Amino acid sequence: MVSFRRYLELVKNVKKDLKTPKLGIEKEIKIENLTFFYDERKHKIFNELNIELKKGEIVQIIGDNGTGKTTLIDLILNLLEVKKGSIKLDNVKVDDIDDFSLQKIVGIVPQNIYLFSETVRNNIKVGRDINDKKILRLAKELNFDDIVKSEGINLETFIFNNGGNLSGGQKQKICILRALIGEPALLILDEADAYLDVKSKLNFYNFIKNTKDDRITVFVSHKEQPFLKPDRIISLPNSNL
Numbered sequence: 001m002v003s004f005r006r007y008l009e010l011v012k013n014v015k016k017d018l019k020t021p022k023l024g025i026e027k028e029i030k031i032e033n034l035t036f037f038y039d040e041r042k043h044k045i046f047n048e049l050n051i052e053l054k055k056g057e058i059v060q061i062i063g064d065n066g067t068g069k070t071t072l073i074d075l076i077l078n079l080l081e082v083k084k085g086s087i088k089l090d091n092v093k094v095d096d097i098d099d100f101s102l103q104k105i106v107g108i109v110p111q112n113i114y115l116f117s118e119t120v121r122n123n124i125k126v127g128r129d130i131n132d133k134k135i136l137r138l139a140k141e142l143n144f145d146d147i148v149k150s151e152g153i154n155l156e157t158f159i160f161n162n163g164g165n166l167s168g169g170q171k172q173k174i175c176i177l178r179a180l181i182g183e184p185a186l187l188i189l190d191e192a193d194a195y196l197d198v199k200s201k202l203n204f205y206n207f208i209k210n211t212k213d214d215r216i217t218v219f220v221s222h223k224e225q226p227f228l229k230p231d232r233i234i235s236l237p238n239s240n241l
């Protein structure tokens with residue numbers, strides 16, 4: 001699980017350099033002629049793949065298990081190195097962007113949820129200078145109040161054992177708040193609604209649709225989501241066949 005560690009680096013310790021302006025994405029992410037395989041397997045997961053992701057769009061990426069959805073995300077985040085071709089944010093290759101700047105651009109809800117042994121508050125803030133008011137406001141907009149101010153769980157609740165004391169949906173909501181609170185220019189949702197009940201899913205979809213203009217939203221899933229209604233759907237070819 002190499003990327004698990006790198007994901008942590010991406011979200012942790014964002015506070016280091018407050019003077020650097022928050023970077024945005026002016027126009028697009030361009031994936032050009034991307035070829036990738038894992039060294040131990042050699043089998044090409046992507047062969048000359050071309051995708052453009054435009055600012056303001058919600059793009060859903062669909063593919064069966066093992067088609068490379070998570071791998072594609074890891075490549076966009078420069079957690080893996082492309083073998084051929086390039087991935088550019090507004091004409092700058094992702095491998096020329098330092099981790100710290102990338103951190104500020106990206107909000108990710110990864111497929112594998114990870115939580116720190118800390119309070120709910122600190123799991124959402126992860127070192128950033130964010131006050132409770134802002135967290136509560138976002139939770140209210142998402143209708144995720146149950147996670148921040150209910151009897152059972154609130155900002156003070158201590159999380160144990162990667163969320164062993166929480167339900168799957170509660171854990172996912174914390175990860176969603178963590179990703180959205182930084183107002184990322186690139187929001188990546190990797191099967192990010194898998195544990196949400198229908199009502200929470202709808203609230204979540206509505207929120208990302210209502211706030212989509214200033215960012216690129218990539219919604220990864222193994223099947224179509226009837227209520228999401230993305231601007232575009234990209235199906236990844238099944239390279240295992």
Ligand SMILES: Nc1ncnc2c1ncn2[C@@H]1O[C@H](COP(=O)(O)OP(=O)(O)O)[C@@H](O)[C@H]1O
Pocket residue numbers: 038040041045063064065066067068069070071072
């Ligand atoms: N670190 C890795 N090393 C080798 N093979 C991997 C690694 N991660 C994933 N794979 C393989 O790459 C393919 C794509 O995996 P993944 O991107 O996780 O698919 P998806 O997210 O679409 O289910 C699968 O066949 C998987 O077994």
Ligand SMILES: [Mg+2]
Pocket residue numbers: 069070071111
């Ligand atoms: Mg995956």
